Amino acid sequence: MAPKTLRSLILAFAAVAALVSSSPARADYSSTVLSDAPAGYWRLGEMPITVGDIQVTNLGSAGAAANGVFNGYVGREEAGALAGSDDKAMRFWGNVAELSRVILGSKESFNFTGTNAFTIETWAKPMMALTSSSGTQRLVSNGSSQNGYAFAIQNHNTLRITGFGVADVTSDAYAPTFISNQWYHLAVVRVNTNAYFYVNGVQLGGVKTLNNVKTSTNSLALGRNPQGTGTEPFTGVLDEVAVYGTNLTPAQIGAHYDAGLNNGAGYDSVILADAPVGYWRLNEPRKVESTSVIANSGSLGSGGDGGVRGSAGSVTGGVATPLVSDANTAMGFPGPDGFVQVPFNAGLNTPSFTVECWAKMDAWANTHQSPVTSRQSAADGTRGYMLYAAPHTLTGTYTNRPRWEFWTATGSAFNTANAGLADVETNKWTHLVGTYDAETKVMALYVDGRLARGLINVTHGPCVKNPLRIGAGSSELNYGQY
DSSP states (O other): OOOOOSSEEEEEOOSSSOBOOOOOBOTTHHHHHHTTOOSEEEOOOSOOOOOOOOOBOBOSTTGGGGOEEEEEOOEEEEEOSOTTSOOEEEEEOOOTTSOEEEEESOGGGGOOOBTOOEEEEEEEEEOSOOOTTOOEEEEEEOOOSSSSEEEEEETTTEEEEEETTTEEEEOOOOSSOOOTTOOEEEEEEEETTEEEEEETTEEOSSOEEOOOBOOOOSOOEESSOSSTTOSSOOOEEEEEEEEESSOOOHHHHHHHHHHHHHOGGGHHHHHHTTOOSEEEOOOOOSSOEEEEEEOOOSTTGGGGOEEEESSTTSSEEEEOOSBTTOOOOEEEOOSSSOEEEEOOOGGGSOSSEEEEEEEOOSOOOSSOEEEEEEEEOGGGTOEEEEEEEEEOOOOGGGTTOEEEEEEEEOSSSEEEEEOSSOOOBTTOOEEEEEEEETTTTEEEEEETTEEEEEESSOOOOOOSSOOEEESOGGGGGGGSOO
16 A cells, blocks of 8 residues: 555655655656655755854943854744733743853953942843742852852742852832843843842832952853852743943933833844943854755745754765665754754645655654654644654663654644554665645555555644754754744
């Protein structure tokens, strides 16, 4: 039984997905594929040049020397705080074991030692339910145990500025409390030995005392402690972080908050007028896309072209393919964050479809790894499909080995057709086909031309908005849409 090709979505692939041995393919493979009129067909013969990840741009007077770099996973293109604009922000995860921070350059520009004046401000949106025992969540910090400083949310209703080795200075309580998933404009101003806290443009309580700040050898960091894996992490979203070597007045703080509410498009001009040393808008995109176009040879033409995403070296070209006597090459995905992304196109997400690829897994990490994904997760409607190398739970010979699976979504759950026992071995190619017929409601998975599993009475809801990804593997969860 051959898969019924209603609208094919096809690619050649080499990478983190594992495979079994396969029979030789013909030299005119591409002609054979094209004769079935696929909407999308990516041969992956390009030699992508992945550039290094973008930096977090500093617009303040310290210039490019104070640009930031991502340390661990930081979510990007989150909806920002500024009203009436397309402002973007960055999300930080409060898991001490997993890095999630931005490290900023020009550390000497932010060493406000002794009684030197400074102001730190940011828009912050906590993304956890804060309580009286939530502890310290650092927003901006260059501090370690005995030097530097940190500006933080403390528990559920206070702010804190710490001069390490000197004192923790906590604001009066904010009433009622800080609420999860709500934006706040937060600031601390230090002048002489006085510290003033602000929430949403208004001074929070009385003046506090911070006698001294000791010189730090650390870089300034956003989202947690700058050292090691980073203690006191912030769980939430930050936007429009600015640091000044002066003490802003109450009128200036209020004007910044008002601009965020009423003049989002002009917010940066308001901030820059007050001469920040560091000003990071945090609106950089998720990943740099290489200049290489991953060409679609299918009927959608350039409407199905993709691009490479990921840090330098995370996607490579020139990998030998399983196709006999074919000069085309495949792509490898050795990095933890590299993949090919094809913008959403309804023509790649039809009610009936076939998705096909050749794949080879270099290593197995006992986690789901996906050569092709076009889906919306449970939090986003549970739609679309995936080809997976998935952990197999049987013990004995197949312990910690994967099997091939084909998933389709119903709108509330996923249907799974699998290859039975663990059938994936590292460093071996295999040919995978997943097919779904909306008329008969039959889905099937084929492995090396053999029917591995078929399911009947299956409903399917196509993806309606997210991009298709090739080679995202187990890292697909880290890019904000999956």
